[in-house]
Amino acid sequence: MANVRAPASPVSAPCPENHNKDPASNDLANSAPSFKAADLALQLCKTRKPCPEVEGLQFGTVFTDHMLLVKWSRDGGWERPRIQPFGDLSLHPACSALHYALQLFEGLKAYRGEDDRVRLFRPALNMRRMLRSASRLCMPSFDGAELLECIRKLVALDQEWVPRSASGSLYIRPTFVGTEISLGVKKPSSALLFVILSPVGSYFSTGARPVSLWADTTYIRAWRGGTGDYKIGGNYGSSICAQHEAVERGCQQVLWLYGDDQQITEVGTMNVFLYWISEEGEEELATPPLDGIILPGITRQSILELAHDWGDFKVAERCLTMAHLCQALEDGRVKEMFGAGTACVVCPISRVLYQGKDLQIPCEGNFPPLASRFLRELTDIQYGRITSDWTCLV
Template sequence: MASGSASARAPQVQDENPSCNDVASFKAADIVVQLCENRKPKPESENLPFGTVFTDHMLLIEWSREGGWEKPRIQPFGNLSLHPACAALHYGVQLFEGMKAYRGQDDRVRLFRPMLNMKRMLKSAHRACLPSFDAAELLECIRKLVEVDQDWVPHSESASLYIRPAFLGTESKLGVMVSSHALLFVVLSPVGFYFSTGNNSVSLWADSKYIRAWKGGTGDCKMGGNYGASIVAQCEAMKFGCQQVLWLYGDDHQITEVGTMNLFLYWINEEGEEELATPPLDGIILPGITRQSILELARKWGEFKVSERYLTMAELRLAVEQKRVREMFGSGTACVVSRVGRVLYQGENLQIPCGDESNSLVSRLLKELTDIQYGRTESDWTFLV
């Protein structure tokens, strides 16, 4: 999917679940651009920390029940002004997205499957009773923002430009209610590896003490509260010498997600089949764009069984004992794929094979995905800025 103008935009995502505030959308053609007078120095592409440096400009779009959507604005990066009673601050009426822009060897800048992010953002907005919008119009606004700050996209195949859209309910009075005011904004940050370990494997703490999401909750939406509430578990995992949390659910300790990533298990299953398995999208799993891409790639290969099915810690423990586990990894926009090397569960360290670096499934997936993202492989999954 390539685009350089509004006429080449991806098709509009249909609103399957109208939000509490179903309103007409803003238009990218109305965007107002105010460029900053002084550009900031750009960091070196090597060893970029994640999410600490921001570009020169940001996108803001305001909404009110009385006036609807205002014109989108690209303006110099700066602080927001929020009322102390803002609904996002008191009641968590807030959501966000995460996507990246990549600079290829041809010096062209690409986004990776951005309409999937727009579709997921609409779903999160519906859940938070925030106003709806045209996904293609937002994508075009984001494209224009990246175009304005395209010099910030690193000239490196180990770095990228992280794109963070966020959507806040800005109702300025106390009380749990549907917001009559909202703010959608987008900031950009050049980033390197998400984990300080780079491409090395991560260790996981698996315990049912804390639950990330539950049926009927917001686990399948990218709401800020899902992440803020996970910090205490992350701190406890680190006390046990682990880097991330392996989230469990139910009395049978179903495996759900790992840290802020979707989880995959590559193994020989109980029937003796070679299988790549990941938990199903049953309402407590975030529908990751990288997750979907991995499933589609593996199914296209047709080399082993690919399943979306429930997995439990008892099944994993038995498979480790019987040496049926080949690899286990997390997936997400920030890390792409991240190997799991150890799981601490009920006082026992389960050692997970990581495969040979040259021919492991993780290495193969990482190469296939990054080849597409950086334009080494032509694909309709990329969107040209």
């Protein structure tokens, strides 16, 4: 039976008012000056665009009618937030985001349930992670609960764009860029925070099917003391070359390795999980620890919490190496391997190309039992089929 969590808030309750239920909300507010959702200015577009069908949508290529913008400057502080018609940004050619990658972002989704209500999934975790990324890039802080309320109002305004489909959702992309007009490498004196919305279907063009991975030490995604555990644009731009090479080798994603012992870290843009019989003979769900290299994924955290709640097997955050994986495959101890993230939710792994050899990962029926169970549980929560305090109504 699916795990049922505490009842969600009443229909009229905006997301920030759920702070007493989700511990992640407790540290969204801070003492730094911030914009206020109550001051939100609204400019509606003159003509609404038709909403597309989910089938055939390429991820992140279609956008809704409106966007949210908030400007900041060192001298003037945060300006009044505003929702306006979707359109191009005007940036100075010397803007620090263009030259020195002073850019960070988040990714979350809005889901339409069978009851026709629109829900956000654990959005306070995204706000907390965004504040953490902003601090790492020396960007100005803000009240995460206020941004979350602004996002809720934006989604409510464009809620007709939330697909009426169990395979579709509305992707929400908050972005924060430095707009310092200077070629000096320094903390920005001005910045722009904006949010855009995009209706999406399946993240992968092949749909909900297993992926193949290229594991190679030529490229390194992140290192300790770097920025690999923050959601910033530079982490992704530097991965494109390796992703291109993976495709050339007949694989869909990169299995990122680190260190002389070839530690398994992430899968493309996903966290990775290995369901196996450990060296100690225990049935275990293992994932790499948050040691400064791994992005703290919201789906990752949710899977770990669900697995702990179920209590059906051991759950471990531990170092996993290619030697561990190869030996476990040779011994027949691997049950499943899958990636997890906001875009794809859960994605099974069927093959790893490593040192010229194809490592075949057990993948029963293209979507093995445990991956299927996590996918079903998470999507049941996201689409409101299970009442949960992990979601809040728009």
